[in-house]
Amino acid sequence: MPPPAPAPSFQHGQAPRVGILFTNLGTPDAATPAALRRYLAEFLSDSRVVEIPRLVWWPILHGIILRTRPAKSARKYASVWLPEGSPLLVWTQRQARELQAELAADGLPVIVVPAMRYGNPGIPAALQALHDRGVDRILVLPAYPQYSGATTASTIDKVAEWTRRTRRLPALRFVTQYHDDAGYIQALAASVCAHWQQAGRAPMLVMSFHGMPERTLHLGDPYHCQCHKTARLLAEALGLSTEQYRVTFQSRFGKAKWLEPATEPTLVALAQQGVAQVDVVCPGFSADCLETLEEISQEAREAFLHAGGQVFHYIPCLNDSPAHVAALAALARRHLAGWELDPPSPATLAATKARALAAGARA
Ligand SMILES: C=CC1=C(C)c2cc3[nH]c(cc4nc(cc5[nH]c(cc1n2)c(C)c5CCC(=O)O)C(CCC(=O)O)=C4C)c(C)c3C=C
Ligand SMILES: [Fe+2]
Ligand SMILES: [Fe+2]
Numbered sequence: 001m002p003p004p005a006p007a008p009s010f011q012h013g014q015a016p017r018v019g020i021l022f023t024n025l026g027t028p029d030a031a032t033p034a035a036l037r038r039y040l041a042e043f044l045s046d047s048r049v050v051e052i053p054r055l056v057w058w059p060i061l062h063g064i065i066l067r068t069r070p071a072k073s074a075r076k077y078a079s080v081w082l083p084e085g086s087p088l089l090v091w092t093q094r095q096a097r098e099l100q101a102e103l104a105a106d107g108l109p110v111i112v113v114p115a116m117r118y119g120n121p122g123i124p125a126a127l128q129a130l131h132d133r134g135v136d137r138i139l140v141l142p143a144y145p146q147y148s149g150a151t152t153a154s155t156i157d158k159v160a161e162w163t164r165r166t167r168r169l170p171a172l173r174f175v176t177q178y179h180d181d182a183g184y185i186q187a188l189a190a191s192v193c194a195h196w197q198q199a200g201r202a203p204m205l206v207m208s209f210h211g212m213p214e215r216t217l218h219l220g221d222p223y224h225c226q227c228h229k230t231a232r233l234l235a236e237a238l239g240l241s242t243e244q245y246r247v248t249f250q251s252r253f254g255k256a257k258w259l260e261p262a263t264e265p266t267l268v269a270l271a272q273q274g275v276a277q278v279d280v281v282c283p284g285f286s287a288d289c290l291e292t293l294e295e296i297s298q299e300a301r302e303a304f305l306h307a308g309g310q311v312f313h314y315i316p317c318l319n320d321s322p323a324h325v326a327a328l329a330a331l332a333r334r335h336l337a338g339w340e341l342d343p344p345s346p347a348t349l350a351a352t353k354a355r356a357l358a359a360g361a362r363a
Helices: 032-046 052-080 089-103 123-132 151-164 182-199 215-217 222-238 264-271 295-306 322-336 345-362
Strands: 018-027 111-121 137-142 170-172 204-210 246-249 277-279 311-315
Touching: 018 032, 018 089, 018 123, 018 151, 032 052, 032 111, 089 111, 089 170, 089 322, 111 123, 111 151, 111 322, 123 151, 137 322, 151 170, 182 222, 182 277, 182 311, 182 322, 204 222, 204 264, 215 222, 246 264, 246 295, 264 277, 277 295, 277 322, 295 311
Parallel strands: 018 111, 018 137, 137 170, 204 246, 204 277, 277 311
Antiparallel strands: none
């Protein structure tokens, strides 16, 4: 066996020693049944996601779901796939790049690496890459505004998988939620307002969040409450009365009761009650993905129009909008506080000053 690689040595003033692991759910490597089978097998084997005893769940997963769902899901993914890959991965990579640039422009030399809880690039490999670059303080930032056991806690489990087999650990911090963060709410409100200015305003705004089994709410998962708080703050920022918006839950999976009201039946009922126009926004998704581009912008649109609705506008996720990147940067900065960062170089300070002067000149 070759001798172990020497531990990285840290010297003040070198490359950044602080890293951000910027994560999202994960996505298949290709829009094919084989890639979907691998991805779904990993995702749906996570006991944080499917909280059914293994003895009961295993035969259902391997005997039914992994035989039927991959081909169906692959067709759906194919309908939203981008030339560069899966939308969720493409947006996550762009967000990570822009977050790093935004922090650097503010004099914070931080390495931001994107990672996926399921599929590629995986969390252990991304952490190892930071470690190999001499990073000794890591902020884990899952792009889930609302905490849930299925998403946030599962991400932390995966980080722990890497820490368990690593000798010299970095210091670690976690962002576990930002559902009521002022920057995030403002970015959402600005995106809805921009849509209204450009495309007109429907009398009803539907805020659709990913669903969860209802049981998780009774077991103490704060997800449902946090979705409602995000929705209330967004409605307040937009000046909406309770009659002007609805909070719904999408993506029901399996036979158990999920959080209600469900998105598609709500849209159908609205159309049947004579609401001819709706705007739909998905504030819990920080990036467009299968669940927004296919389930909402294709399937839910079709259901609403089929039920008699006339105009359905889907408002895209925050993706890499400057307001979103600025909100994530502010959030990261607050969580990095107290971790001494290398002082900015004279070149960074000069660039920051030039940016401030240019912004002042534009104002
Ligand atoms: C038991 C099933 C599921 C739970 C619980 C669940 C929670 C949950 N998921 C997200 C965010 C996303 N989910 C996405 C896809 C997706 N979700 C499930 C099932 C559960 N999700 C499945 C089976 C799939 C795969 C797609 C399919 O085959 O239909 C995605 C999109 C991924 C992409 O590649 O685009 C996101 C994002 C949250 C936030 C959440 C709990 C709060
Ligand atoms: Fe999901
Ligand atoms: Fe879905």
